[in-house]
Amino acid sequence: MTLSLSRRVVMCALLAAASYPAFTPMATAFELAEDGKLTVAFTGDMPGSGWQDGKLIGYDGEIMQKIADKLGLKIQPALMEWSGTIASVEASRVDVMLGTMGWTEKRTKIMTLSEPIHYFKNGIMQSTKTNWDKLSDLEGKKVGTITGFSFVPELKKIKGLELSLYDTSDAAVRDLIAGRIEAVIGDPPVVSYAIKQNPDWNMQFLAFTDQNPDFPLLTGLGQVVYGINKKNDDLRQKMDAIIAEMWKSCEMKAIGARYGLSADVWYTPAGENFRAGVDRPADYKLPSCAAGG
Numbered sequence: 001m002t003l004s005l006s007r008r009v010v011m012c013a014l015l016a017a018a019s020y021p022a023f024t025p026m027a028t029a030f031e032l033a034e035d036g037k038l039t040v041a042f043t044g045d046m047p048g049s050g051w052q053d054g055k056l057i058g059y060d061g062e063i064m065q066k067i068a069d070k071l072g073l074k075i076q077p078a079l080m081e082w083s084g085t086i087a088s089v090e091a092s093r094v095d096v097m098l099g100t101m102g103w104t105e106k107r108t109k110i111m112t113l114s115e116p117i118h119y120f121k122n123g124i125m126q127s128t129k130t131n132w133d134k135l136s137d138l139e140g141k142k143v144g145t146i147t148g149f150s151f152v153p154e155l156k157k158i159k160g161l162e163l164s165l166y167d168t169s170d171a172a173v174r175d176l177i178a179g180r181i182e183a184v185i186g187d188p189p190v191v192s193y194a195i196k197q198n199p200d201w202n203m204q205f206l207a208f209t210d211q212n213p214d215f216p217l218l219t220g221l222g223q224v225v226y227g228i229n230k231k232n233d234d235l236r237q238k239m240d241a242i243i244a245e246m247w248k249s250c251e252m253k254a255i256g257a258r259y260g261l262s263a264d265v266w267y268t269p270a271g272e273n274f275r276a277g278v279d280r281p282a283d284y285k286l287p288s289c290a291a292g293g
Helices: 003-016 059-071 082-090 169-178 188-197 230-248 251-257
Strands: 037-042 050-052 055-057 074-079 096-102 118-121 123-127 142-146 162-166 203-207 221-228
Touching: 037 059, 037 082, 055 059, 055 074, 059 074, 059 096, 059 221, 059 230, 059 251, 082 096, 082 221, 096 188, 118 188, 123 169, 123 188, 142 169, 162 169, 169 188, 188 203, 221 230, 230 251
Parallel strands: 037 074, 037 096, 142 162
Antiparallel strands: 050 055, 096 221, 118 221, 123 203
């Protein structure tokens, strides 16, 4: 299985979808892009998101499907490249986007952002012949990442780094395997899942060991969130209430285990809480799932 195959499977599933069930009363309670439906932009990159048997799958997707079901909303899938997801939310073409999107203060200006669904550390996808885990290891290297990723400006500050931008993770990984670039900085769950599914690639993912305040997005602990159109902050609040219950029951971790995200690091906040006083109250605390939960 390859990333490109994953996306082709999603496309076939979307084309095969014929219709949606009748709308429930909740379906008309929000100002949605399409009456009675929750239009969701996603990339189809597993383990974050996919579409199968008329439902969202993947870690981000399965949680969103559960939220929509509890709200009585029917999901209208909108498969697209990452570069188009946030703009589609901002322009009201879709209601919400997902795809292992990290929280940033800049994104709070254009969308309302949900509670985190898991945490992550960025790192380097590379050959098993190298063991790069520091920013300095990327100096003078040819590195690929995805257009629109929040940490692109930080990558551009690394001395001598030659950056290539791609529309998809699939395209970046293909160039890495072909030797046209030397490393990929992508979504940790996506690249980790791809490596696990393709051992013949002889690739590995190593998280950054740096704790550099000048590179907070690359070296800090990230929060994966959903992005919702600002006019639907009431929808975001209802989504957050469901997410909070899933954290309390550790359902987040149970879902994650199905997609290879079973380690405590995905569910334990650490380091500075950047959201407090920004898009959450000053006394805001990040949710967590206790070890063994």
